[in-house]
Amino acid sequence: MKPTIKDVAKKANVSISTVSRVINQKGYVHEDTRVIIDKAIKDLGFVPNQLARSLTNRSSKIIAVIVPHIGPYFYGELLESIESQAQANGYKIMFFNVQDDPERELEYIKFFEQYNIEGIIIASNFQNASKLDEMKVPIITVDHILDENIPSITADSVKAGELAARRLIQGGSKNLAIFRGPSFLMTTKERTLGFKKEIKSHNIHAEIFDFDLVNPDAKLIEQVLRANPQIDGIFAYSDTLALVISSILKKLGRRIPEDVQIIGYDNTPFCSWINPPLTTIAQPISLLGKQAFLNLTRLIRGVELPTLHEVMDVELIERNSTK
């Protein structure tokens, strides 16, 4: 049997509430009594139940992280960086995989209230955004802005679009194409906006095609590439998508970058090792996670954030899929 607070009280010959005051470091306890209780706790190997303590203290030291997937590189890196920052600050992480299901979101919201979760980091396109207003705990969104009143950390997707367009034009491409992800995502919209803005100033047009970024439909990509042989510059919204496109282009006898330039997104580790190595956009994924955690704990402590919506810089990583 695990020793209980009762056993400690009995051994120390004091009341349960006195033991509780010592455990929770609240209220007056005579120093001699404290020493006796500490000894009893140690002798019995008593572990205070954190659940009971968090009920009293309203502090669970747990934060929730909501992601739409775990598999893709972006989310793995993000979770790893949040968890490592949390660990350094004495917090634990519960993660929830919503899989774009609004029902699951609602279930989780209920759970967060029941468990005194101290704060929430949302890295998914949360569909019940209006429900978040009612939450009693701080929330930070990452990679999304769900509500102008909910603080966010995002990467500069507009700039990413501009950088990609400028690089493809600089390499001589005249017939551009965007192979993008779901058009309802803010990141998709902003990357497209930046790209279009840049090409407009050069009087160049771009075709836009929508794909699944995680499991791209290779047959559909091949159809698009066969039907549009004029395309000589492609901006793909994930490195995986760019890799599939490259593979199909090669099969169609087109050379990269001589015939078609390609720029990917994410700077996934495999970019350096594929043939040709992939020029891509790098987001500061680890910094996004770290900053999200830091800002969340600021809000938990009641500290105001200097910026409600923080935007992090992105970078074009030059490799050999551009001229």
Add this chain to the structure above:
Amino acid sequence: MKPTIKDVAKKANVSISTVSRVINQKGYVHEDTRVIIDKAIKDLGFVPNQLARSLTNRSSKIIAVIVPHIGPYFYGELLESIESQAQANGYKIMFFNVQDDPERELEYIKFFEQYNIEGIIIASNFQNASKLDEMKVPIITVDHILDENIPSITADSVKAGELAARRLIQGGSKNLAIFRGPSFLMTTKERTLGFKKEIKSHNIHAEIFDFDLVNPDAKLIEQVLRANPQIDGIFAYSDTLALVISSILKKLGRRIPEDVQIIGYDNTPFCSWINPPLTTIAQPISLLGKQAFLNLTRLIRGVELPTLHEVMDVELIERNSTK
């Protein structure tokens, strides 16, 4: 202010303990009283505090999952499959990233006791394995066997080694090499064992080189390949490592599979899209996660497992990096 159990008791004109009996579905409450209390709960929008309930019920509906990393494909897939199975069964997941740090392991063990975690899935090479004996909750290990008394789910790494060796020999390789991960890992040992067993029966020898599977040292790999030009068949213990090796071999002017055959490990999605597409070993990652969760909940319910150490089958996926 959030409504409390007190508010419910006041509104329903009953004692707090009566409300508690209704919430926890324990003990007798007259049906009429139950209806009144249910209405008060609904009218006030009261949410029972799960922390308090789990104190009473000793059931937190939370399980912990310990992983050494999140980034690599294997762990992302594994976490996703455990989480989705947990969700379907009303459980929530807390995940912990030990980063091979024994200190963090000890801290987590303490945390699990404090929070009434109901069970633990360990997918890392837990260094404080002896401490696990003292844990009061069920434990399952995945991808590792830490103790003969702790139930485990693993893939058949010995067979994986055999399959790889047989395929390289069948393709005509005479000078084999293993590019493996940390030699202290059980999976590394077993793959090597199976590989050696198979080549021994063909009187073929293999050189063994140790690398970091997640961030392979490309310079070191190049040195090894330059110093051993006789190598014509390679078994790499991760697809990422195989990809880096392929890239360096091409740089050295060697053709795959004509001059050197390569087999990877994990069946990462990029295998189909690199040049040449990579022959690899597929583990049933999603099934490993699902079965680990199912067996853990069996143990939580006190049901005996049919097999203490369950071994799942592996498969050789043929692509074009073998002849």
